[in-house]
Amino acid sequence: EDKVVQSPLSLVVHEGDTVTLNCSYEVTNxxxxxxxxxxxxxxxxxxxxxxxxxxxxxGRLSSILDKKELFSILxxxxxxxxxxxxxxxxxxxxxxxxxxxxxxxxxxxxLSVKP
Amino acid sequence: xxxxxxxPTSQILAAGRRMTLRCTxxxxxxxxxWYRQDxxxxxxxIHYSNTAGTTGKGEVPDGYSVSRANxxxxxxxxxxxxxxxxxxxxxxxSLGKDQPxxxxxxxxxxxx
Numbered sequence: 001e002d003k004v005v006q007s008p009l010s011l012v013v014h015e016g017d018t019v020t021l022n023c024s025y026e027v028t029n030x031x032x033x034x035x036x037x038x039x040x041x042x043x044x045x046x047x048x049x050x051x052x053x054x055x056x057x058x059g060r061l062s063s064i065l066d067k068k069e070l071f072s073i074l075x076x077x078x079x080x081x082x083x084x085x086x087x088x089x090x091x092x093x094x095x096x097x098x099x100x101x102x103x104x105x106x107x108x109x110x111l112s113v114k115p
Numbered sequence: 116x117x118x119x120x121x122x123p124t125s126q127i128l129a130a131g132r133r134m135t136l137r138c139t140x141x142x143x144x145x146x147x148x149w150y151r152q153d154x155x156x157x158x159x160x161i162h163y164s165n166t167a168g169t170t171g172k173g174e175v176p177d178g179y180s181v182s183r184a185n186x187x188x189x190x191x192x193x194x195x196x197x198x199x200x201x202x203x204x205x206x207x208x209s210l211g212k213d214q215p216x217x218x219x220x221x222x223x224x225x226x227x
Contacts, residue, residue, distance in 0.1 A: 034215055042119075042205065042218040043158075088158065102148070102173065103216060105158040 002027040004091050006106035014114050017079050021087050021109045024071040029094030033072050034103065035063055036088040043088055046074070079113045086110050118142070119219035121206050127225045128196050136191045136222050138206030146209045147189040148173075148216060149181060151202040158205065164189055165212065196226045 007022045025033065032050045036043035047056045049065035049072060056063050060079075065072045076083055090103040122137045140147065149161040150173075160173030164183040178200060180192045189208075193200055203223050207216040 032213070036218075041220040045215045045217060048215050090158075102160055102163055103158075104160075104174075105150075107155065107157040 002091075002093055002104050004089055004104050004106035006087075006089050006109050008109060009107065010110040010112070012112045012114065013079055015080060017113075018075065018077045019079060019111065021074040021076075021089075021111070022071065023073070023089030023106055025089075025091045025104075026070065027091050027093040027104065030067065030070075031092040031094050033065055034090045034092070035072070035074050036090065038086045038088055038108070039084075046087075076111075079111075081113050081115055084111060084113045119206055119208055119217060121204075121219040121222050123222060124220070125223040125225075127227060130196055130198055130226055132196050134193045134196055134224070136193075136204055136206075136224070138189045138191070138219060139187050140189075140206075140208045141187065142208065142210070142217075143186060144208035144210050144217075145186070146211065146216075147183065148207040148209075149179070149189070149191045150205045150207065151175065151200075152205060152221075153202050161191065161204075198226045200224065201226045 004025045034048045035046040047063045052067040060077045063074045086108040088108045089106040119140045128134050145166050148163045150158045152158045159175050161179050162181040164170045167183050167186045170181050203221045205221045206219045209216045
């Protein structure tokens with residue numbers, strides 16, 4: 001059965017700390033892995049990863065994929081209170097529900113950044 | 116502003132009633148999706164549509180139906196609502212199968 005597991009489920013840090021969020025997966029015919037940030041409403045897209053070892057970076061956020069060990073990490077440096085959110089990891093298998101492009105989501109990591 | 120619009124924002128519904136959640140996008144995205152999000156279970160795919168005129172079943176399709184008459188609209192219908200369908204429903208769209216999905220703000224639905 002295809003699955004995506006995120007850890008930790010929740011995390012509390014102080015402003016300025018660096019955090020690493022983990023996502024491991026078991027899927028048939030991996031296609032891509034995506035990270036989203038969810039605050040109060042819609043998940044917003046952060047990164048899409050398809051190749052091992054290539055870091056994607058946006059400001060203080062970065063992510064990398066390891067297709068051999070079947071995991072990805074999301075790093076946030078110099079955290080700010082605005083980083084508080086649930087971070088979602090999703091994987092797109094080559095054929096899920098009879099279609100390419102569909103996503104399987106992990107349960108998310110709830111990050112709380114204290115002032 | 117381009118994006119995905121969902122309506123209503125929230126709704127309380129009596130069990131057994133019929134309900135249609137609306138989703139409209141103006142980005143000319145080919146693919147559209149419906150998810151439900153429940154505490155402890157995360158986001159789960161209900162139905163999807165790769166292009167206008169086609170639909171498919173996701174992980175949890177029972178009790179729901181969809182249609183895709185045109186590119187922009189992808190309504191989700193609960194024919195006879197049950198309390199277990201209480202959830203937050205998100206509509207999403209993507210330009211294609213290999214493109215990231217973008218989400219609407221969700222509909223919070225409570226079935227009593």
